[in-house]
Amino acid sequence: MKELLILLRKGSKSARIAAIVNTIIALIKGTAFFVTGNVAMFAETMHSLGDAANQFFVYIGSALSKKSPTKRFPNGFGRLVHLVLLGAVLIVGIMAFETIKEGWSHVLHPTPSKGVLINLAVLFVGVLLESFVLYKAMKEVLHDANVPTNGIGVIVKSFGALSRAKPATKLVFMEDLVATGGGILAIIAIVVSKATSFHQAEGLASIIIGLMMLYVVGKVFLENAAGALGEADSIMEERISQLLMKDPDVKDIVSVTVIKEGEALHAELEVEIDPTLTVAEADDIKDRLSERITKEHGVLDITIQFDEDDGVANWKNPS
Structure with a gap:
């Protein structure tokens, strides 16, 4: 037990923060969805739930990968984080499928948006929290890549340094980038649906968010499959x-x-x-x-x- 606690302290800081924040966001969004029944909010709830579960497993995997070599595993457990990430993306894939399916159903059978103010307020808070986690992930990307910078430079340089980041940091960065963009897209869709008769906007937003999640699944799967095999730097x-x-x-x-x-x-x-x-x-x-x-x-x-x-x-x- 003592060894486990020591290992957990060494786990990815960005994944730990992201898992906690996304759990809070998912609870808030889920409550708003049950109250309003808004399909764009459903997409964002599923997205945040997937991210929270994914990042929790990433945190555990990154911690266990630092376990010292044993007689049975003399090369250590470094590649364990890749195996955990390969399993974790399955969760996001399932969430993405449900998000796309619900969005397509709303496109075929559009209904007027309800609880607009509640949804917009929740999404706005969600975007702020996701932006905070994303900025933290950007700073950790630069730390992993050994690129010193401050201020606005963190945002600009983090994209260029992403390929040098640790697997867990890279996943958190991509997931929260998509989550922040998805929250903004959901806000736009709700406003359009309320201001016009184009109620399919929320369904289209849900489909786009689901496709963005699938992109993360594909990207993370390919990179960690290479890492599990042993990729050259x-x-x-x-x-x-x-x-x-x-x-x-x-x-x-x-x-x-x-x-x-x-x-x-x-x-x-x-x-x-x-x-x-x-x-x-x-x-x-x-x-x-x-x-x-x-x-x-x-x-x-x-x-x-x-x-x-x-x-x-x-x-x-x-x-």
Whole structure:
């Protein structure tokens, strides 16, 4: 029990906050839907419920992935977060299907919107809360990518740095981006339905929100399927190769492989050095390279192999 509590403290902060906030939002939206029967509010309720459940599992998965290696699992549990995310997106997929189905039913059989003021007030509060969580996720994206910035720069740079974020952070970012956009879309649909006779607007909004949710499902599924298999990090491979070639004792590079292990990176290197060096000198080089490379953001461990210099420079900078 004590170990579990320690692991939970290490779980994704953005996922934990998002799970709590979306649970509150889902309860508020669900109450508004039962009072008014508004289909756009139903879509938003389902969306928030899906996000809350998803982000809760993401938080648990990100925490358990930091469990220390055991005799049975000597490589650790880093990829566990990918497996949890693959399961979690199924929840969002089911919610998306129900949202699209309900929206299509409203398009075929439109009814005037009820409880407009209640729905608009609830959606406005929801958008504010989702925006808060989204901004937190944006800051964590930049933290994961090791990109320092403040103010409006957080919003602008977070999109460019998203590919470097941890799996849990990336999921929270995408879900809350869609949730914020979906809330704004639902507000517009309710206003249009009330101001005009186009009552199908709420149904169309529900379908669009459901399709946005399906996009997140597809995106997260593909990325975490790659992560579960063991995806290479080409950016870090280039970065490490540049560090190696700056070392005076490294004559050439045979190979550089960096594999994403959940939220951490595992590097495997093979370099050529002077064959006349003693074992002690080679060991000093290995220690120096290991210390330098493990300082890189996200690198958890490193394996270095030496080969004798053949006098032919084969390594070319990938850039």
